[in-house]
Amino acid sequence: MYSILFSVVVLSQTTIVSAEESSAKFESDKEGIIAPNDNSDSLSTEQLDNSLLKMGIIPGTVNKMSLEQKREIVKKGGKAFSPSIKKATKVYNSLSGKKIPYTEGNIEKIKKQKIKDIKRYNEQTGKSMSILELPGNNNKLEIVKKEEISDESNSEIIPEENKNQFFATSSIEDQYGVLPPADTVVDGDMILDTQVIYQGPYGAASMEYKYSSYLTWINKPFNTKTDALVTAFDEGAVPIENTFFAQYIQRSATPDGQSLEDVKKLEPDADSFGVYGHGVKFKLGDYQQHSVSMMRSVKVSTSKIGEGAYILTKYRHAYLTVTGIGISIGPGSISFEGANWGDDFFIEYGYDYGNVNPWDV
Numbered sequence: 093m094y095s096i097l098f099s100v101v102v103l104s105q106t107t108i109v110s111a112e113e114s115s116a117k118f119e120s121d122k123e124g125i126i127a128p129n130d131n132s133d134s135l136s137t138e139q140l141d142n143s144l145l146k147m148g149i150i151p152g153t154v155n156k157m158s159l160e161q162k163r164e165i166v167k168k169g170g171k172a173f174s175p176s177i178k179k180a181t182k183v184y185n186s187l188s189g190k191k192i193p194y195t196e197g198n199i200e201k202i203k204k205q206k207i208k209d210i211k212r213y214n215e216q217t218g219k220s221m222s223i224l225e226l227p228g229n230n231n232k233l234e235i236v237k238k239e240e241i242s243d244e245s246n247s248e249i250i251p252e253e254n255k256n257q258f259f260a261t262s263s264i265e266d267q268y269g270v271l272p273p274a275d276t277v278v279d280g281d282m283i284l285d286t287q288v289i290y291q292g293p294y295g296a297a298s299m300e301y302k303y304s305s306y307l308t309w310i311n312k313p314f315n316t317k318t319d320a321l322v323t324a325f326d327e328g329a330v331p332i333e334n335t336f337f338a339q340y341i342q343r344s345a346t347p348d349g350q351s352l353e354d355v356k357k358l359e360p361d362a363d364s365f366g367v368y369g370h371g372v373k374f375k376l377g378d379y380q381q382h383s384v385s386m387m388r389s390v391k392v393s394t395s396k397i398g399e400g401a402y403i404l405t406k407y408r409h410a411y412l413t414v415t416g417i418g419i420s421i422g423p424g425s426i427s428f429e430g431a432n433w434g435d436d437f438f439i440e441y442g443y444d445y446g447n448v449n450p451w452d453v
Contacts, residue, residue, distance in 0.1 A: 108331045108367060109391055125290070128169035132162075140166055148172040153287060156306055156383045158339055158355065165302070170291035175403060175441035183436045187212055187412070191436075209433065213412070225314055226411060227435065283308040284407055284437060286323070294332075294391040299446065301329070304387040305405055312380055317410040320417045320428065321384055322364060322371030326402040327423045328392055328445065331367060335389035336360050338372045342379035354379065358386070364419035369404075369426070371419045397446030405441070410434035 126147045132140065140162040144154045147165075149172040154162075182194040184202050187209035192202050210221050286305040294300040305323050338358035343351055354377065364371040370388055392401075406426040408417060411434045418429030428436065 108333050125171040125292070126166075126169045128292075129166050132164075132167040135163070135166065137162070147289070149287060149289070150174075150285070152283075152308070153285060153304070153306055156308065156341065156385050158341075158385075161337060161339075161385065161387065164337075165289065168291045168300075168302075170289050170302075172287045172289045173443070174287050175401070175443040177439060178442050179438075179440040181438040183438065185408075185432060185434055185436060187433045213433075227313070227315075227409075281310045281313070282409070282437075283310065284405060284439065286403070286405055286441065288403075288443060291389070297394050298391040299394060299397075300332070300389055300391055302335075302387055302389045303329075303403060304385070306386070307382075307384040307407060309376070309382040312378070312382065313376065313409070315409070315411045315434070316376035316378070317413045317434075318373055318375050318417065319410055320361070320371055320373045320406075320408045320419060321386060322361075322369065322406045322419055322421065322426050323386065323388075324369030324404045324406075324421045324424055324426045325390065327368070328396045328399065328401060329390035330392070331370075332389040332391055335387075336365070336370055337388070338384070338386040340374045340382070340384050342377045342382045344380040352379065358384070361419050364421045366421065368423050369421040371421070371426075373417055373419075392445050394446070399445050401443050401445050403441040405439045407437040408432065408434060409437070 126143060129135070129143065132143075135143075137159065140159075141154050143166045144157070144162060145151065147170060149165075157165075184192045184194060184205065186192065186205050190205065192198050192205060194202065206226055207223060210223055210226070213219070214221055284305070284307055286303065289302040289304060291300040291302055303323060303325065305321065307321050338360065340356045340358055341353060343353045345351055356374075358372040358374060361371045361373055370386070372384065372386055374384060376382055402424045404424055404426055406428070408428050410417075410432050413432055417432055420427045420429060426438075
């Protein structure tokens, strides 16, 4: 089972800009923008978490950040918000290369195709894979509001013991204020969430945003092959040099109630890393829970204020990695190349440049 949560109109230049151009400072204001903190390196983890929550970053996202990420964001200051989901699609990629969208009308078709694929795979490899080893045939991705998921009547969507990892509770909102609503696409144990962080002026005539994407498996999936997580954006967003950061964390509980954790820094996929987006490839491990975080800063001209921004996130979950995953990114577009058996999750987001309170309009 899976679940998904989300928290480039060219400037004539499409080159990645230098991070040294950013020098403007701003103060916190009535919209809840948190001022920069040059002393973030000396703050405790608890103090950093408090600042991030006050910025509007959802608790689950804070929990998945490294200490390095937390310090960098608090040092810059800003305000987080979740862009609205325009479209969410799940597609089955067959062993033969056929792509079938998960829709109510395609459930039987997908089931039959999976049986054919397993038969073909077993004949070619001499193995005995079962249909039970493949994910279920959920017919749609259900979009649910954060506050609805927190309601007891929807406990079957996200298990009660996992809610505090991902959603604001009343105690958190009492302490830090009401967090911005986040649309969630629910499909089980997998959660994809992205937030945009406004980080103030950039130079004399631009704004700085950080696009942060996160993948979480609450429980280890049966298939642990090489997967890919990719984000693309429209031409109005110009990447800032040396701001990409990605990591993979896996955790397991021990019999004595402790937690084992393995953290690996991820390098950007060389073929996809450029002016229109970025992506990472990673091999899922053997721990119980898994999370991948990926973030990068962009600058946007103030002439774009009021215009629509477009973000696209795609996740390839492989049943079997037949060949290496090739990633191709264009302005607001992503394609995976290579014969890879599995599921694709495709989410389109939108917000307006310059609007740091999109939930108020």
